[in-house]
Amino acid sequence: MPSPLHVAFVAGPEGPWRIERMATLAGEALPAAERLRLIEGPDAATVPADAWLLRGVTSNARYSNRREVDALAAKPNVLRRPAATRAALIPIRKTSAWWDLAQDERRAVLEEQSRHIAIGMEYMPAVARRLHHSRDLGEPFDFLTWFEYAPEHEAAFDEMVGRLRDTPEWRYVDREVDVRLSRD
Amino acid sequence: MPSPLHVAFVAGPEGPWRIERMATLAGEALPAAERLRLIEGPDAATVPADAWLLRGVTSNARYSNRREVDALAAKPNVLRRPAATRAALIPIRKTSAWWDLAQDERRAVLEEQSRHIAIGMEYMPAVARRLHHSRDLGEPFDFLTWFEYAPEHEAAFDEMVGRLRDTPEWRYVDREVDVRLSRD
Numbered sequence: 001m002p003s004p005l006h007v008a009f010v011a012g013p014e015g016p017w018r019i020e021r022m023a024t025l026a027g028e029a030l031p032a033a034e035r036l037r038l039i040e041g042p043d044a045a046t047v048p049a050d051a052w053l054l055r056g057v058t059s060n061a062r063y064s065n066r067r068e069v070d071a072l073a074a075k076p077n078v079l080r081r082p083a084a085t086r087a088a089l090i091p092i093r094k095t096s097a098w099w100d101l102a103q104d105e106r107r108a109v110l111e112e113q114s115r116h117i118a119i120g121m122e123y124m125p126a127v128a129r130r131l132h133h134s135r136d137l138g139e140p141f142d143f144l145t146w147f148e149y150a151p152e153h154e155a156a157f158d159e160m161v162g163r164l165r166d167t168p169e170w171r172y173v174d175r176e177v178d179v180r181l182s183r184d
Numbered sequence: 185m186p187s188p189l190h191v192a193f194v195a196g197p198e199g200p201w202r203i204e205r206m207a208t209l210a211g212e213a214l215p216a217a218e219r220l221r222l223i224e225g226p227d228a229a230t231v232p233a234d235a236w237l238l239r240g241v242t243s244n245a246r247y248s249n250r251r252e253v254d255a256l257a258a259k260p261n262v263l264r265r266p267a268a269t270r271a272a273l274i275p276i277r278k279t280s281a282w283w284d285l286a287q288d289e290r291r292a293v294l295e296e297q298s299r300h301i302a303i304g305m306e307y308m309p310a311v312a313r314r315l316h317h318s319r320d321l322g323e324p325f326d327f328l329t330w331f332e333y334a335p336e337h338e339a340a341f342d343e344m345v346g347r348l349r350d351t352p353e354w355r356y357v358d359r360e361v362d363v364r365l366s367r368d
Contacts, residue, residue, distance in 0.1 A: 003280075004320050045322075057320045062246070065288040096187075104249040107287070136188050136241045136320055138229075 005058045007132055008039040009089055009144060012050030017087055017181040025165070027093065027175025036089070036181055038146075054091055056132025056144040063107050068117050075124040084128065084148040088157065089179040091134075091141035098172035099135075114167035123160045126153040141175065189242045191316055192223040193273055193328060196234030201271055201365040209349070211277065211359025220273070220365055222330075238275055240316025240328040247291050252301050259308040268312065268332040272341065273363040275318075275325035282356035283319075298351035307344045310337040325359065 011019065011030070015037030022030060033051035044055060061069060098106065110116045120129070127149045135142040149157050161178070164170065195203065195214070199221030206214060217235035228239060245253060282290065294300045304313070311333045319326040333341050345362070348354065 004322065006322060042322075057322075059320050060283045061287055063287055066286040069286040099244045102250040102253040103245055103247050103291070133320060136243050136317060138188065138190060138226075138241075 005040060006042070006044040007056055007058070007130075007144075007146075008044035008047045009036060009054045009056075009146075010039060010047055010050050011036050011052045016183050018183065020180045020182055022180070023178045025176040025178060026173055027177075030091075030177050030179070036179070054089075054134065054141060054144055055137055055139055056134040057137065058130060059133045063110050064117060068111075071121060072117075072124075075121060077124060077128050079128050079130060079146075079148055081128065081148065081150075083150045085183050086149050086151055086154055086157075087181040087183075088147040088161075089181070090145045090147070090161070091175075091177050091179075092143045092145070092173055093141045093175035094143075094172045095174045109169050109172070114164075114169035116164060116167065116169055119160060119163050119167075123153075123156055126150070127157050127160065189224060190226070190228040191240055191242070191314075191328075191330075192228035192231045193220060193238045193240075193330075194223060194231055194234050195220050195236045200367050202367065204364045204366055206364070207362045209360040209362060210357055211361075214275075214361050214363070220363070238273075238318065238325060238328055239321055239323055240318040241321065242314060243317045247294050248301060252295075255305060256301075256308075259305060261308060261312050263312050263314060263330075263332055265312065265332065265334075267334040269367050270333050270335055270338055270341075271365040271367075272331040272345075273365065274329050274331070274345070275359075275361050275363075276327045276329070276357055277325045277359035278327075278356045279358045293353050293356070298348075298353035300348060300351065300353055303344060303347050303351075307337075307340055310334070311341050311344065 011033035013034055015035035017036040019033055019036055022032070030052050039047045047053070064072065101109070111118070127147050129145060129147045132144040132146070134144055147157065195217035197218050199219035201220040203217055203220055206216070214236050223231045231237065248256065285293070295302070311331050313329055313331045316328040316330070318328055331341065
């Protein structure tokens with residue numbers, strides 16, 4: 001597990017990723033924008049806002065047990081593959097009812113009831129991903145997940161997020177935006 | 185569980201708390217300083233550094249199960265009691281070996297092997313405390329714990345931190361400073 005990496009997702013007129021569409025699944029939408037760029041490392045804290053700006057930080061595993069950590073480590077999960085010209089940024093906020101749960105209760109909803117880790121793993125390595133935590137940074141969302149995949153895996157990606165949205169865990173999601181992007 | 189509260193601990197010539205002594209138990213020391221003040225809320229992010237400045241954020245429970253959350257909630261834990269004129273700030277950093285552990289492994293070390301939650305609860309309500317997370321903020325320590333107690337409970341507080349430092353969990357601590365404070 002590398003040290004926490006701070007990442008800023010900056011939407012505006014510039015950036016390598018073209019925003020193809022944004023769907024608001026719950027709560028407030030994000031403003032329209034043309035393009036997106038990712039700023040990683042110390043500069044993420046100071047980059048000025050544009051159309052919108054979301055910040056997060058990679059962190060240690062919060063729910064995965066040893067068996068799951070080892071299974072995940074055995075699956076290639078590589079960002080910036082040349083063939084992966086499609087991406088999704090899915091910012092999510094969870095309810096205070098979620099955050100009021102004890103650790104064992106959140107784990108039970110996330111995995112024993114919802115199979116969140118297992119479902120995500122089924123779509124690796126086609127869908128690479130990186131989870132960023134935002135809640136403790138005072139951000140409007142709790143999590144920002146970034147996904148990259150080749151165009152031929154878009155249907156699989158849609159299936160994956162559809163399955164996750166049907167789980168008991170998603171009853172605790174009160175804001176969700178699905179931003180789809182492409183690059184040449 | 186309230187929303188995350190950002191807190192800055194600012195050491196310098198001013199502040200209601202007088203720094204009585206600082207002991208470095210592991211790793212690098214902190215510079216000497218006379219007094220300490222706490223800045224809570226949005227101002228914590230922008231307060232300028234003085235002799236030293238440490239930032240953290242309260243967050244959701246990371247290890248406590250439902251039984252423990254309920255037991256903790258049943259114990260009064262109130263900061264700023266008039267009689268609690270002694271305080272301790274204990275910044276801690278853990279090794280990468282700790283952060284590489286899976287969630288179930290960290291839980292097992294923290295509670296089943298070390299009884300961290302149970303030991304802490306034995307000293308409530310005499311010792312009030314608040315845990316702040318710092319690692320995901322890019323800070324030099326991973327955790328800042330703030331304790332307040334009356335002078336007659338100082339021996340009990342020393343006993344508590346001594347017991348915790350003897351646990352398997354503390355083998356993962358590679359930087360620890362113990363700052364003791366008082367106010368009139």
